[in-house]
Amino acid sequence: MLTPRSEEELSDAIASADGPLSLRGGGTRGVAREGTVLSTAELSGITLYEPGALTLLAKAGTPLAEIEDALAAENQMLAFEPMDHRVLLGTDGTPTIGGVVATNTSGPRRVQAGACRDYLLGVRFVDGTGTITKNGGRVMKNVTGYDLARMMCGAHGTLGVLSEVGFKVLPAPEATATLVYRDLDWQQTAALFASAMSSPFEVSGAARLPAGAFFDDANAALIRLSGFEASVAYRTDQLAKRLEGVVAGPTEVVASNNTRNTEIWTSVRDVHALADPTKDIWRISLKLTDLSILSALGAEDEIVLDWAGGLAWAAVAPGTDVRATLGAFEGHATLVRGSADVPRFHPEPVPLAQMAKALRARYDPKGILNPGLMG
Amino acid sequence: MEMPTPSPDIIARKSRIVARLSDALPADAVISHEAETRAYECDGLTAYTCPPLCVVLPSTTQEVSDVLKICHAEGVPVVPRGSGTSLAGGALPTADSVILGVARMNDVLDVSYEDRVIRVQTGRTNLSVTGAIEDDGFFYAPDPSSQLACAIAGNIAMNSGGAHCLKYGVTTNNLLGVKMVLMDGTIVDIGGAHMDAAGYDWLGLICGSEGQLGVVTEATLRILPKPEGARPVLIGYRSAEVAGACVSDIIKAGVLPVAIEYMDKKVIEVVEDHAKAGYPDCEALLIVEVEGSPAEIDEQLGIIKQIARRHDPVELREAGDADEAARIWLGRKSAFGAMGQINDYMCLDGTIPVSELPFVLKRIGELSKEYGLGVGNVFHAGDGNMHPLILFDANKPGDLETCEALGAEILKLCVEVGGCLTGEHGVGIEKRDLMNVQFTPEDMEAQMRVKDVFDPAWLLNPAKVFPLDASAARRAAIETAA
Numbered sequence: 001m002l003t004p005r006s007e008e009e010l011s012d013a014i015a016s017a018d019g020p021l022s023l024r025g026g027g028t029r030g031v032a033r034e035g036t037v038l039s040t041a042e043l044s045g046i047t048l049y050e051p052g053a054l055t056l057l058a059k060a061g062t063p064l065a066e067i068e069d070a071l072a073a074e075n076q077m078l079a080f081e082p083m084d085h086r087v088l089l090g091t092d093g094t095p096t097i098g099g100v101v102a103t104n105t106s107g108p109r110r111v112q113a114g115a116c117r118d119y120l121l122g123v124r125f126v127d128g129t130g131t132i133t134k135n136g137g138r139v140m141k142n143v144t145g146y147d148l149a150r151m152m153c154g155a156h157g158t159l160g161v162l163s164e165v166g167f168k169v170l171p172a173p174e175a176t177a178t179l180v181y182r183d184l185d186w187q188q189t190a191a192l193f194a195s196a197m198s199s200p201f202e203v204s205g206a207a208r209l210p211a212g213a214f215f216d217d218a219n220a221a222l223i224r225l226s227g228f229e230a231s232v233a234y235r236t237d238q239l240a241k242r243l244e245g246v247v248a249g250p251t252e253v254v255a256s257n258n259t260r261n262t263e264i265w266t267s268v269r270d271v272h273a274l275a276d277p278t279k280d281i282w283r284i285s286l287k288l289t290d291l292s293i294l295s296a297l298g299a300e301d302e303i304v305l306d307w308a309g310g311l312a313w314a315a316v317a318p319g320t321d322v323r324a325t326l327g328a329f330e331g332h333a334t335l336v337r338g339s340a341d342v343p344r345f346h347p348e349p350v351p352l353a354q355m356a357k358a359l360r361a362r363y364d365p366k367g368i369l370n371p372g373l374m375g
Numbered sequence: 376m377e378m379p380t381p382s383p384d385i386i387a388r389k390s391r392i393v394a395r396l397s398d399a400l401p402a403d404a405v406i407s408h409e410a411e412t413r414a415y416e417c418d419g420l421t422a423y424t425c426p427p428l429c430v431v432l433p434s435t436t437q438e439v440s441d442v443l444k445i446c447h448a449e450g451v452p453v454v455p456r457g458s459g460t461s462l463a464g465g466a467l468p469t470a471d472s473v474i475l476g477v478a479r480m481n482d483v484l485d486v487s488y489e490d491r492v493i494r495v496q497t498g499r500t501n502l503s504v505t506g507a508i509e510d511d512g513f514f515y516a517p518d519p520s521s522q523l524a525c526a527i528a529g530n531i532a533m534n535s536g537g538a539h540c541l542k543y544g545v546t547t548n549n550l551l552g553v554k555m556v557l558m559d560g561t562i563v564d565i566g567g568a569h570m571d572a573a574g575y576d577w578l579g580l581i582c583g584s585e586g587q588l589g590v591v592t593e594a595t596l597r598i599l600p601k602p603e604g605a606r607p608v609l610i611g612y613r614s615a616e617v618a619g620a621c622v623s624d625i626i627k628a629g630v631l632p633v634a635i636e637y638m639d640k641k642v643i644e645v646v647e648d649h650a651k652a653g654y655p656d657c658e659a660l661l662i663v664e665v666e667g668s669p670a671e672i673d674e675q676l677g678i679i680k681q682i683a684r685r686h687d688p689v690e691l692r693e694a695g696d697a698d699e700a701a702r703i704w705l706g707r708k709s710a711f712g713a714m715g716q717i718n719d720y721m722c723l724d725g726t727i728p729v730s731e732l733p734f735v736l737k738r739i740g741e742l743s744k745e746y747g748l749g750v751g752n753v754f755h756a757g758d759g760n761m762h763p764l765i766l767f768d769a770n771k772p773g774d775l776e777t778c779e780a781l782g783a784e785i786l787k788l789c790v791e792v793g794g795c796l797t798g799e800h801g802v803g804i805e806k807r808d809l810m811n812v813q814f815t816p817e818d819m820e821a822q823m824r825v826k827d828v829f830d831p832a833w834l835l836n837p838a839k840v841f842p843l844d845a846s847a848a849r850r851a852a853i854e855t856a857a
């Protein structure tokens with residue numbers, strides 16, 4: 001295993017590699033590939049944190065927990081609420097900030113605040129030839145040159161290995177409350193989410209857990225509100241009234257002083273409900289008005305919805321090709337863990353697949369960075 | 376500022392190129408007479424002008440594709456144009472280029488309030504996107520100052536921001552999908568109404584690529600429900616340092632205003648003469664706006680006013696009603712126009728870390744004296760996006776050059792303190808030759824590789840963004856076009 005301790009060592013390791021490299025942040029997603037493991041674990045530490053400027057920079061191997069602790073001490077947070085894959089996938093290791101960026105990992109607050117890529121201010125990375133490159137920086141608005149920072153976000157290391165990342169961070173909310181609705185079918189769920197999200201009450205999470213996950217007997221649709229205490233109380237009340245006309249409920253309001261809010265939304269974020277090692281795990285990006293296509297997957301008790309219906313996690317029988325089951329839809333499905341003999345990522349239309357290949361050839365001409373992962 | 380020598384070979388083939396384009400498009404969609412092409416000789420950066428070879432105004436994506444196929448086959452550079460409001464020269468033609476304007480493609484194609492998206496043709500103006508949905512309680516968030524005129528196509532090309540992006544983000548944070556035509560005429564669809572597009576972040580690359588990667592003809596945009604209300608507060612301070620400290624304290628307190636705008640003494644004075652907004656006489660003025668229900672606004676403004684008072688303001692004025700709110704915004708919104716009435720000016724756009732505001736404002740003051748040109752500052756303080764306005768006299772020989780030299784010094788200063796050359800206007804030709812200040816040759820090489828993938832022949836808007844010497848080898852094919 002290669003564990004460079006500096007950007008220069010990372011550059012040397014990649015420049016001198018003559019075979020495939022399997023890139024590893026914290027190793028929590030269980031996706032080790034063929035080749036020599038290249039770990040960023042030793043590229044660690046927060047390099048700049050200015051709470052008054054909402055700016056944080058850290059080396060790629062910095063544990064996510066270290067960053068979240070530093071932010072919490074100033075009542076701030078990573079706005080995109082990155083998930084921790086360990087419970088869902090039964091893995092160990094330590095999630096790193098570089099891994100979060102490389103996979104554009106974003107949690108429930110995505111619906112309000114945006115994704116990891118939306119908060120990325122800049123990156124430093126080493127491409128497949130060993131060249132050290134900088135793009136973006138530490139300021140919040142920057143259109144100087146092309147946005148390679150976003151290109152690197154979600155590229156799973158196939159265009160370069162991140163060495164440092166910078167974020168805009170946000171104030172952490174003072175209070176959080178959750179409206180709970182039970183036993184809704186897909187159509188009712190879609191109607192609930194659509195009404196909540198088109199209200200002015202700034203929903204910070206809209207998800208649905210299957211029966212037995214956190215609430216017994218029946219599925220639970222959850223709407224979260226965050227902010228200052230009085231404001232959360234006001235919006236919870238107003239939103240509940242608005243939604244009375246859509247579905248029955250709420251059956252419960254988890255008030256802002258209740259610690260269950262954290263437990264509920266950690267369970268949503270980390271998809272605890274589907275932590276079954278015997279199943280394949282898929283991640284489906286779709287639009288709310290297409291929610292009913294999920295009924296083709298059968299068991300409603302093995303689907304977790306997040307992002308107000310924009311993201312569905314599904315646990316299915318080993319070998320199932322969810323793409324074939326769903327047919328054509330506006331979105332895509334990713335095989336997160338499983339044995340189905342299909343590409344991990346949704347096949348792209350021909351011109352885009354060709355462009356992706358051309359992009360890889362430019363940034364990784366030796367074809368050594370997680371080869372084959374993105375096509 | 377230098378542009379490449381136009382290819383005499385392309386200019387010699389003008390009549391053939393125009394004939395081919397005329398065959399492919401309706402009769403009124405090709406403009407080639409010199410008297411008419413002159414209307415397209417510049418954009419919002421009026422200091423530089425050059426009429427193009429010809430102008431095409433297609434009405435459909437297929438027509439765009441047909442045009443690009445012809446230009447690709449002929450080896451002719453293409454300069455895409457939205458509404459032509461670029462302040463950076465992004466739509467400046469060369470004599471051997473075809474201007475491809477998307478102004479005729481301005482329909483709303485689809486709205487889904489359930490999915491909170493709108494799909495539009497990109498010639499549509501920014502403000503008229505909101506116009507199509509506001510009666511139903513929705514809006515499109517990015518709000519560049521030119522929003523009445525600027526097109527979504529240009530917003531995407533420049534990744535435009537606006538006063539309210541502190542809360543809502545810039546174009547790249549609100550773009551979900553595009554239909555785009557590549558230089559060889561290939562039509563690609565990327566993303567859509569779902570939240571995250573598959574594969575690499577093509578949308579992130581396209582946003583801010585200054586029309587160098589493709590011509591975007593349709594865009595799927597995130598729309599948002601309108602907030603219950605908004606209210607600004609105006610705060611005057613004796614110095615930039617104190618105003619900067621106040622901004623930092625507001626942010627640290629956990630309040631996230633939708634906008635924090637800043638004006639210095641010079642701008643306040645001019646604005647007062649012009650718009651009579653009733654601003655106080657002070658060194659630094661902040662406008663802070665928050666959103667929500669009346670009670671929520673009270674709560675947030677309560678915190679902000681408490682912080683503001685700690686810094687001993689010259690004036691602290693909260694809008695009591697919509698009229699007073701409009702008056703607070705009036706001066707800020709008319710600032711650029713007011714400055715333009717008294718003087719020619721060059722508007723810079725560098726971004727700096729918010730913590731460096733006082734130092735940078737002090738340095739700009741010193742540089743202003745050194746170069747003998749006045750500088751007014753009006754900008755988005757919440758995100759550090761500066762807009763120094765350098766005043767000069769276009770009729771006075773040498774003044775433009777002095778102004779450009781001062782502008783370059785200020786932008787270098789922005790980079791030195793950890794910032795960048797441009798926060799929302801784009802590089803275009805204006806900041807092209809300063810890219811070396813911010814990027815190493817390797818950094819720029821990494822960016823140019825992206826263009827190699829989208830436009831291998833470097834025909835789309837080729838002489839922009841990257842210094843000419845850096846892109847020379849790649850552009851060589853045009854100059855030797857057969």
